Amino acid sequence: MATLLELAGVRAGYGGGDILQGVDLSIDEGSLTCIVGPNGAGKSTVLRVISGLLHPSAGTVRFRGESLTGRSPRTILARGIVQVPQERSLFPTMSVWENVRLGAFSVPDRRLVERRLATVVEMFPIVAERRREPAASLSGGQQKIVEFARALMLDPALLILDEPSMGLDPKTRTLVFNTVREMNRSGRTLLLVEQNARSGLGIASHGVVMESGRVRLEGPGVEVLNNPEIARLYLGATA
């Protein structure tokens, strides 16, 4: 399988010393990679480095073989790396439809935008069903789904989701995880960060456990999930 994104020896921090202590991470085309780990392990920091919001002090980030190290967030977005942030990010008073269309604001080809809208509506019927309603009238889980739909309007090569299940009730959480799995099954390469380690690793083709700014363990999602050491260290408290 071809490597899409590769981090090698990445060190990065916020001015008071490095938080990431040399992170190696490889994401295959078509995979669903899930990063888990305790609070403060550096998961979101890895995402910030990938999106160009934080520049590494050492190490490299390569995408399809091209160096992205030190490139701007705008350049990285233009390469097709799109992130859905942890917090709610829809424009609350705008309609569901307007929010989704806005995802493609940078796409000049109107017919391409229409084609993508059709694909997104097929995958997420709620976008059509609730199209005229303000985004704020949707539940937290529904808003998350609409955020996925909006991100897909850019047809990303890599879709990054930071803790999409946070704050959702168990039933809605299941819906969100099923949706994440569906996006991956339809061919999308995904990078997921999750507090909900059992659910995240359960759907992941590749699981990564971070601790203290390092990758502590990685392998097929289910193997990581069933690793006794990991169960003892992380899963009891977070699942």
Ligand SMILES: Nc1ncnc2c1ncn2[C@@H]1O[C@H](COP(=O)(O)OP(=O)(O)OP(=O)(O)O)[C@@H](O)[C@H]1O
């Ligand atoms: N903007 C910042 N300025 C200074 N330190 C920060 C900043 N953001 C994060 N940190 C520190 O970097 C470390 C790693 O944070 P990070 O957000 O990457 O952890 P995380 O694994 O995403 O944790 P969580 O599960 O709580 O989201 C923490 O010690 C945190 O306090």
Ligand SMILES: [Mg+2]
């Ligand atoms: Mg985080």
